[in-house]
Amino acid sequence: MTLTYDDIAEQQADIVRLLLHHIHAPLPDGRFIRGVLPSPSPAAGVRIVTGPQRDGVPDGLTAWEIPLRTVDDAEELTGAHDVLGLVRALNTGTQIFTSSRVGTVMGMTLIQVDPARVVPVGPGERDNAFTILRTLTYPWTEEQPDPxxxxxxxxxxxxxxxxxxxxxxxxxxxxxxxxxxxxxxxxxxxxxxxxxxxxxxxxxxxxxxxxxxxxxxxx
Incomplete structure (x- = not known):
């Protein structure tokens, strides 16, 4: 099956649904998810914005651009839980990136992530508890709201x-x-x-x- 931009758009929406609660749940370095941005069309990616919980100043935020096409299969999209695992790893300790992967967008630092160079942080007990409780209270459905x-x-x-x-x-x-x-x-x-x-x-x-x-x- 050939992936279309419709598939990418649907995956971006699914990632938003999973990461919403992380505006309150801190990442390993104490920062929080401040935004989830759809990478400009036709790029198959998503930009996860992290920063201090109450910081609205753009230069205090970092946008991590993560490609959604998997390394092993260009026709398979990276799952929402995999994106969260990458974001957690990127917000653990000090990260070093070459200048070619660092830019700016909307006043924020923009870093293009190479998933092959990042070891994702897997889900923990609290993640699994959240999955159980969310599923029981808000069952997952493929039907998206409109808008x-x-x-x-x-x-x-x-x-x-x-x-x-x-x-x-x-x-x-x-x-x-x-x-x-x-x-x-x-x-x-x-x-x-x-x-x-x-x-x-x-x-x-x-x-x-x-x-x-x-x-x-x-x-």
């Missing part, structure tokens, strides 16, 4: 950027939301809001992970 969450980025104490696609369209739309806003009303209206092209922020938004950005912080 489908492809990524997120915590940007500060009261701001988060959501990355979503809508109605089987893999084109990613980003939406900035205020965490202290009317969340129930926002979530109910989000499917229609992401379709409103007139809400798009004009000009260069400086974010390569989406095709357009809408500002819902005052919604």
């Amino acid at each position: 489908r969450l492809r990524g997120f980025l915590l940007q500060g104490s009261d701001r988060m950027r959501l990355y979503a696609d809508h109605e089987e369209d893999t084109d990613v739309v980003a939406a900035d939301v205020r965490l202290s806003g009317a969340l129930t009303a926002l979530l109910a209206a989000l499917p229609s809001l992401v379709e409103e092209v007139e809400r798009a922020v004009p000009g260069d938004i400086g974010d390569p992970h989406c095709s357009r950005l809408i500002d819902l912080t005052d919604w």
Whole structure:
């Protein structure tokens, strides 16, 4: 079976679902997952953003770009648990990377990860406990919600950027939301809001992970 970008988009969404609780659960070095970004199309990858739990300053964050095509089989995608294992290993002790693999994106340090050079940290007892409890309370289903969450980025104490696609369209739309806003009303209206092209922020938004950005912080 030949992998398509639809397959990659679905895998990105699955990774988001698994890693969400790590905005509260620390990584081995005490840092937290601050975001999961869909690598710009057509790249088959995901960018995991880590940093201090309450740091919204971009230069305090690191984005780890992890390819989703496996080393052994280009037609098989890296699983969400494997991505978490790599992120844990990357956030354990001091890591050294060649300058060719280090760049910047949105003010954050961007590191291109070679999975073949990283020994993943496997799941522990708490991971397995979380898997059991999550499965019993929120059974896993292949049916994704609409809009489908492809990524997120915590940007500060009261701001988060959501990355979503809508109605089987893999084109990613980003939406900035205020965490202290009317969340129930926002979530109910989000499917229609992401379709409103007139809400798009004009000009260069400086974010390569989406095709357009809408500002819902005052919604």
